[in-house]
Amino acid sequence: MAYLITFHWGWLAGGLLLGLAMGWIAVVQHGDGLSRANMQRAAALVVILLALAIARLVPGRWGYWLDLGLLMLGAYLVGCVCGSWLRDRFISRQAPIA
Amino acid sequence: MHGLLKWSRKWWPGLVPLAVLWLLAAWYSTVPMEQDLAASATAAVKSDVLDKTRIGVAGRDATFSADAFSEEGRRSAVTSVESVAGIRLVKDDTRLVAEAKPYVWSAERDVVRVTLGGNAPLPAIKARLLEAARAGLNGVEVVDRMTFARGAPPRFDAAVLLLIDQIARLKEGKIVLSDKSVSLSGMARELGGREAIFAAMRSLPEGFTIASNDIAAPPYVFQANKDPVGVTLTLTGNVPDNAVHAALAAAAQRKFFGEKVVDNLKASIGAPRGFAEAVTRALGALSRLSTGSLVVSDREVKLSGDALYDGAANQIRANLGNELPQGWTAKAEISVKPAAAPVDATVCQQLFTETMAKGKIQFDTASAAISADSAGLLDRLAEIALRCPTASIEVNGHTDSQGDDAANQLLSEKRAQAVVDFMVKAGLPPDRFKATGYGSTQPVSDNDTDEGKAKNRRIDFLVR
Known part of the structure; x- marks a missing residue:
C-alpha cells in the first residue's frame, strides 16, 4: 500500500482533486442522484472488488490494475467527502445569512 | 451524516473522468513500476549465492527462478524477494542445484585451448578455478564448460587448483577428478614435465588418490x-x-x-x-x-x-x-649426389692436397684399422679418385720415429694398404692404386714433440 501510494501519488492526487471538485458541485446540484437500490449495488460491487483485492485473487497486471483502481476510487471518495463537507460548511450555510 | 448520504448520491458523475484517469494511470505506470520492482528484487538477492537467477514481474507479482546451492540459501533468497516493498506475491520457481554422484571435474588440453568441464560446487570456486587456469596457462584460451553441482568432496578446490597447475605442464591430454580419484593422460609439454607432474601429485590433499597416470614424455x-x-x-x-x-x-x-x-x-x-x-x-x-x-x-x-x-x-x-x-x-x-665433372691428374692431385690439408686419416693406435671418425674424409677422397678415372694414385703411408723401424715400416705399409682397400671397396679399380709404406724415413716435421710426431704419422696421395 505504502509503495503504491508513493509510486502513484500524482495519479492519486488527481483522483483526490477530482473528488474534491465533484463533492463541491454535488452539494448544490439539483436532482435526486442515484437511487437507494443503485447505491447499494454500487457499494456491493466495491465491497466485492475490495474483497478480491485483499484476498489477492486477481493475478498479475489485472490484480495491479484492480488495486490501483480501488486506491484511486478511495482517493476520489475522500475528495468527494472533503469537497461536499467544505462547501456545506463554509459556503452553503453562510449563503442564507448573506 | 444525512447530508453526506444525500450528497454521495450525486458523486457518481465524477466516476467517468476517474475511470479515464485510472486508464491513463494504468497505461503509463505499469511498465515503469514493474521495472522498478524487478530492479529492487534483483538488488535484494544480489548477496545471495545463486545461479541462473531470473526475476520477472507482472503487475506487482514476481516470478522468481534460480538455482540455489543449499536449502537455507534458497529460502533466504525467496524471503529476500518477498520482502521487497511493493511486491505483492512471489511465485517461487527456485530449486536446489542437482547433486552429482560421482562428483566429476575435468580439464582437457589440446593444441589451442584448455577446456574445463564437469562439476563445480560454487560460483566463487568456479571463478577461482578459471582465474587460476588463465593465470597458469598464460595466453592459452580457457573454455569454461563447468556446470554447478552439489556434493563436492572436502578440499575439492585445493585438489583442482593443483591439477590445473599440472595442465600447464601438458602439451595435450586430460585430467579427470572423479570424487577423490585422479586420472591423468596425455603428453608432457617438455622433457622432465612428466616427472614434475608425478612429483606434484604427492601434494594432493589427504584422501585424494591417483587412479591412473598415463602421462607420456615427449620424444627425446x-x-x-x-x-x-x-x-x-x-x-x-x-x-x-x-x-x-x-x-x-x-x-x-x-x-x-x-x-x-x-x-x-x-x-x-x-x-x-x-x-x-x-x-x-x-x-x-x-x-x-x-x-x-x-x-x-x-x-x-x-x-x-x-x-x-x-x-x-x-x-x-x-x-x-x-x-x-x-x-x-x-x-x-x-x-x-650427381657425379662431379671429371678432371685431369693435375687437378686431381690438387684436390687430394686441398682435402688432406683440411683433415687427416686417423687409425687406431698402433694399428692399421681406419678410425670410424675418418669415414667422411675417405668418402671425399674416393669421390676425388672417381673424378680422375685414368690417373694412377700412389697411396703412401708414414709413421713417426717412435718404436722399432721394421715395425713402423710394416705399419706404414698396412695403413697405406688399408686406405687402398677402402678405395677398392668404394668401387674403384685396384690396379689404379699402389700402396707404399715408408715407415719413419720421410718425416715432414721433427719427431721430438707430440705435435711433430702427429704430423709425421700420415697418408699421402700422389696422382700420376
Whole structure:
C-alpha cells in the first residue's frame, strides 16, 4: 500500500482533486442522484472488488490494475467527502445569512 | 451524516473522468513500476549465492527462478524477494542445484585451448578455478564448460587448483577428478614435465588418490643438419648431461673435419638407453653425406641426404641399422649426389692436397684399422679418385720415429694398404692404386714433440 501510494501519488492526487471538485458541485446540484437500490449495488460491487483485492485473487497486471483502481476510487471518495463537507460548511450555510 | 448520504448520491458523475484517469494511470505506470520492482528484487538477492537467477514481474507479482546451492540459501533468497516493498506475491520457481554422484571435474588440453568441464560446487570456486587456469596457462584460451553441482568432496578446490597447475605442464591430454580419484593422460609439454607432474601429485590433499597416470614424455629429440652451402653442422635438441654433450661435440669435431659445428644442444633428462653411442654412430653416417639431416627421436634414427657415390650410399643404408645399440631402429633415405665433372691428374692431385690439408686419416693406435671418425674424409677422397678415372694414385703411408723401424715400416705399409682397400671397396679399380709404406724415413716435421710426431704419422696421395 505504502509503495503504491508513493509510486502513484500524482495519479492519486488527481483522483483526490477530482473528488474534491465533484463533492463541491454535488452539494448544490439539483436532482435526486442515484437511487437507494443503485447505491447499494454500487457499494456491493466495491465491497466485492475490495474483497478480491485483499484476498489477492486477481493475478498479475489485472490484480495491479484492480488495486490501483480501488486506491484511486478511495482517493476520489475522500475528495468527494472533503469537497461536499467544505462547501456545506463554509459556503452553503453562510449563503442564507448573506 | 444525512447530508453526506444525500450528497454521495450525486458523486457518481465524477466516476467517468476517474475511470479515464485510472486508464491513463494504468497505461503509463505499469511498465515503469514493474521495472522498478524487478530492479529492487534483483538488488535484494544480489548477496545471495545463486545461479541462473531470473526475476520477472507482472503487475506487482514476481516470478522468481534460480538455482540455489543449499536449502537455507534458497529460502533466504525467496524471503529476500518477498520482502521487497511493493511486491505483492512471489511465485517461487527456485530449486536446489542437482547433486552429482560421482562428483566429476575435468580439464582437457589440446593444441589451442584448455577446456574445463564437469562439476563445480560454487560460483566463487568456479571463478577461482578459471582465474587460476588463465593465470597458469598464460595466453592459452580457457573454455569454461563447468556446470554447478552439489556434493563436492572436502578440499575439492585445493585438489583442482593443483591439477590445473599440472595442465600447464601438458602439451595435450586430460585430467579427470572423479570424487577423490585422479586420472591423468596425455603428453608432457617438455622433457622432465612428466616427472614434475608425478612429483606434484604427492601434494594432493589427504584422501585424494591417483587412479591412473598415463602421462607420456615427449620424444627425446636430437637433430643434426649438414649444410654444404654454409659449410656448417648444426646440432639441436637434447643431450642427457654435460659429459655426453662434450663427448658428442668432440665426436662431431672429429668426424666433420671441414664444417663449422654450431652447437645448440641443451641438457635434458629422459634420454633413452644407448643415446650417446647411437648418436655418435649416426653422426658418423651423416659425416659421409654431402648434404643431409639426422633426426634421432627416442630410439628411432632417421637419416636423409645425398651420399657422395653409389658405394657409400649402399654402405650407409646397410650399416646404419646394424651399428646402433639393441632396441634402436634406423631409417635411411639416402640418394646419391650427381657425379662431379671429371678432371685431369693435375687437378686431381690438387684436390687430394686441398682435402688432406683440411683433415687427416686417423687409425687406431698402433694399428692399421681406419678410425670410424675418418669415414667422411675417405668418402671425399674416393669421390676425388672417381673424378680422375685414368690417373694412377700412389697411396703412401708414414709413421713417426717412435718404436722399432721394421715395425713402423710394416705399419706404414698396412695403413697405406688399408686406405687402398677402402678405395677398392668404394668401387674403384685396384690396379689404379699402389700402396707404399715408408715407415719413419720421410718425416715432414721433427719427431721430438707430440705435435711433430702427429704430423709425421700420415697418408699421402700422389696422382700420376
